[in-house]
Amino acid sequence: MLAAWGIASLVFLVSRVLPVSPEQVALIEAEDLSRAVGPASAVQLAASQQAIRQRLGLAAPVFYITRIPGSTNDWQWNGLHNQYHDWLSQVLHGNLGKSYLDGQPVTTLLAHALAYSVPLAGSAAVLATTLALVLALFLASASGGGGRTLVQASLAALQVIPLFLLALTLLLLLANPEMLNLMPESSRSPAPNQLAAIGRWAGRAALPILSLVLAVLPTLTLPLAASLRHELNAAYATTARAKGLPIGRVLRRHLLPNALLPLFTTLTDLLPTLVAGTVVVEVAFSLPGSGRLLAEAAAAHDYPIVVAGVLLLAGVRLLCLIAADMLYFMADPRLRPTT
Amino acid sequence: MNFIWRPLPVAYWLALVWLSVVLATGLLAPWLPLPYPAATPDLLHMAAPPTPPHYLGTDPLGRDVLAGLIAGAQRLVMLSLPAVGLATLVGAATGSAAGFWGNSQLRMPLTLVAGLLAGGYWLAALPARLGITSCLLAIGATSGLLAWKRARVGRSGAGPTIAVPLDSLVLGTTAVLGAIPRLILLVALAAGPPLSSTQLLALLALVAWPETARLVRAHTLRVRVQPFIEAAQASGLPGWRVWLRHALPHACQPLYAFVPLSLAGLIGLENALAFLGIGQGPDSVSWGSLLTTVRQDPTAWWVAAAPGLALLCTLLALQQLAQTPKTPFILRQNRTK
């Protein structure tokens, strides 16, 4: 938890130091609008920037101690009236601040976005893991031959294709009226019952989930397959096979628990990415998910959302690390976590 | 003793040939003759299908795809592969060290640690540096004095030592580096000046290193409890030697499958950097950046086919090399005397 706070603080401080600040971003966008009023003079621009900074709370000093501008190593104490202190006290009360762009509380925005992303990411992760296990067992057991090479080659191909290309290809192949038009029509009227609602969600979410699964499948399968193959050479595996057990059973019962370790590592690395890194899929399929929210907030310098997102991600990642360590211990009791 | 030569599969030789072609192209790229110059848009043939002189077509920006392939090979050989190599090296070293020594096994002399901390604090110009640096130097000096006195008396040992919490350090660093979402990193970089090649290399290695470290650390935890490590330690070898010669080679086993994935991930990161405009301009082409231009014209399949195939073959070749056993022969004891 301490690390999560540390990371969020780091992002907070770094964001305040970036050269282009939120008030400049707001005013840059305003120049592009098609309105009759012309652009402002330098004095007016400076005045409005200062006004925005005050409204957003960016005019106060950043941290408890700041370097005096000009000198290299003189620091001044700013007391409790600084941005960091305000942010920290708000976070400890559960208030993650308000977005700079529209003034909405960050918790509401994040909750809405996560409500879209988490079911998507969760189902993609579950599907990907099961498929990865199945494919890895197949790859390890099939002793050469066309099937294995084909699967290996297609997994490598999937690895190479950038995610947006994958999403775009799926869209162009499966939702195009010229090619197969498998995606159902999206209707805006409310669903007649709960099952139809789930069905409708599944229909709309099928393509994004498919692209996510295909994207992470190589990362999960290939190291697992290699690990299984390596374990196949171990002494206990030979014993098991000499006992007369079929290869499938040997793999599942005896080898898999030993070979699962790299899978845990990659899986726990993957979960935070699935929550926040799926910007490409969300943009391609027009889903208002959390990845897109964070990406757009980062681009527009909307720091409350960015910092809250980093806090959330860091927390999730650390939970995953703890879960991974626990899974290691469960899979192989010899591994004691170091004190 | 008999050596039985195990014939290597055809795929191994194909992989070797392909990788040497890529390597040669990458190294000789500035001197290769091209039908159409690189990074020059052909304004009359934007996103044109393969016709002479554009034997592989042009991309939506007008650049020749063949010239782009060769430039991409150069970038792969000069940037991506060294970055992956560096990341793997650093990751393997730190991860296995963290797994091997844990938090309490590695002991370093207090003088050294105090001196390093003092130097770091002074350079970082953090507040009250005069006071804290002098405290640290005082501690270092005292422990150095004690160590010298012990050495004079003839006692063994290096004086007061402090246990370096290596595992927590490495885990913490990887957690911090891994927890910063890539997006934030990219946006923060976008605000700065454009990166030179060395800076880009360092950045890519920095981003790819944590995953390797965690993987190797996990495997080291398993290798550490194996009997042969105990045997090596019992035979009196110094700790670092056991780590380097005995534990490290086995701990790197999951890396063989992971390195091609790491390369694919780095290429993905390079794509994102090029997309945001951080890496380098459109005059330096990579296979990944050619793939990103497909977004502007999804019907231009030739722009995706050529670099996609090239990337695919490279990854398959690396995988094949990783899977083939390391020695081309097996040793067989001659039983019959």
Place this chain on the structure above:
Amino acid sequence: MRYHWLVSSLTLLISACSTASPEQAQVAAPIHIRWSTDPIALDPLAFPNQNAVEAAALLHLSLLQNDYQTDSFTACLAEQLPTVQFVGDSVTRLEYHLRPAAKWDDGRPVLATDVDFTLKLMQCPGLPNEMSRTQFSFIRQVLPDPVDPRHFTLVCRGQAVEMINASGDFPILPEAALDAQHTLRALPLAVLQDWPAAKVPLPPVAALVRRYQSADIARTPGNLPGCGPYRLVVWEHNRHVLFSRKATWWADSLHAAPFVLQARPQLLDYLIMPEDAAATIALRRHELDVYPHMSARSFQQLQTSESVRQEFAFYTEPSYDVVVVGFNTSRATLRNKLTRQALSRLLDPAGLLAATQLGQGSLTVGLLPPTNPFYNDSLAALTYAPSQAQALLLKAGWQRQPDGNWQQPGSKEPLALALRYRADDATFATIALQFRAAAAKLGIIVTLVPTEANVLSSALKSGDFDICVRTLKGSPFGLNFSVYFHSKAIGTSNFSRFNQYATDHLLEAIEVESNRLRKRHLLRNFQERIRDEVPLVPLFFLSNRLVTNKQLRHVVTSGLKPGYAVQALMWAQTDSLASGPTP
């Protein structure tokens, strides 16, 4: 056996998906329009992006509004264009008369006090109105008419011609919604404008700010209802925004309603789709009916299909945005105008237009479109002429060294330039690549620096570039070039840092000139000067491309954003119902 459950659940899901809801009658069907970004905040005081401006135009009305049929400003809430009276040499008085029929939703009439309240709201601190505050601070006073509550005079500072249109381009907000006690009426506007930022605001102002903030106008604009024809029904952040026509709108009772006061569609559904390819597919699946600002390539590709041509209508309209290559005239290498002229000969505008816009757009010799009456047609078009470029470089004093670089005598620095442009734009990338290749042939080193949009904007303002490629937004309302070329704008919009006394005078003269013949002469002079001094090279004007469902009627296209008049659209069935059955 164990896959039975998988197969059965999949079939269940698929059957659930395919139960389509019954088709609604097309008459009441919403028109689906594509937006590429969320409007973010529907606050009438601050417009985060262009989509917010469009939404505000649906919900609110202003005194003067864009007429897309004629691309000019016409009277909307005002009965006619204001009467202009110049007082002295720095004050203008604009007299407005509000329409008698104009009413708020609750039946109250729209009066001068509402205009006064809106202007004062723009000056209140603590609200997201900073941009409006600076843009409309030229209005110093609202003088009401003691006899007629709908008649008032705006006292403005300055005498620029485009100020007339600007004075009416803000949405009028109801005083009764936020200030029912009329607490702000006694406070003069100038006092609010000159209130120092550090001073604590007056109690009525502070109370108003608190009421505004608690109303959360950005997300629920219904708390500050406008007198526009639509109201917000649904807003799913980043997914879609649904507007519905008010059943009783005051302008329905006007019998000769001008174009800006017509609102035909019943339901407007804006779908937010950031990816162009996905939006094109949605268009073909008939999930979208209107697709504005389509890229040139997809526009052309769609037209090649016969089935698409039967279902959709394609429109192209020249816009007022011009792509320019700008030079930083304050840099030592670019200070000499002959160097800049030489570099301008390395660009190939015709080729670039054909390559990036597929010919849709128009070449230009100055910053005015060829259709403009003030276009200087006696200037020759620029073409790619490397020999001329070389001759001009030699004339400027550059000497070619044995290693191919150019150097000034006495200096060791070779001619090396950094070209900045916005990173995510393919047009700029192609232009940059072409310039670089042409310059490389001549021995000039050009480094391409694609920059992120925000960083680019600040780099341009601070002069941290040598050459840049960007789009200048124009408008048909004003030919105000002092924005880009006057010395007082250096550091803000005069990115080329052009600083010439004579041009400043010329620009000031153009600003106040009202005689058409003299203005034409001045503008021709100005275009020639720009061609001679070359602070920037205008390449070509872009066009707006629009694709609509063929069932939509009354598609009025325009060069201004968003490129079409949304309030004039109508489904074909509704149109035939309205006009009666054809014999």
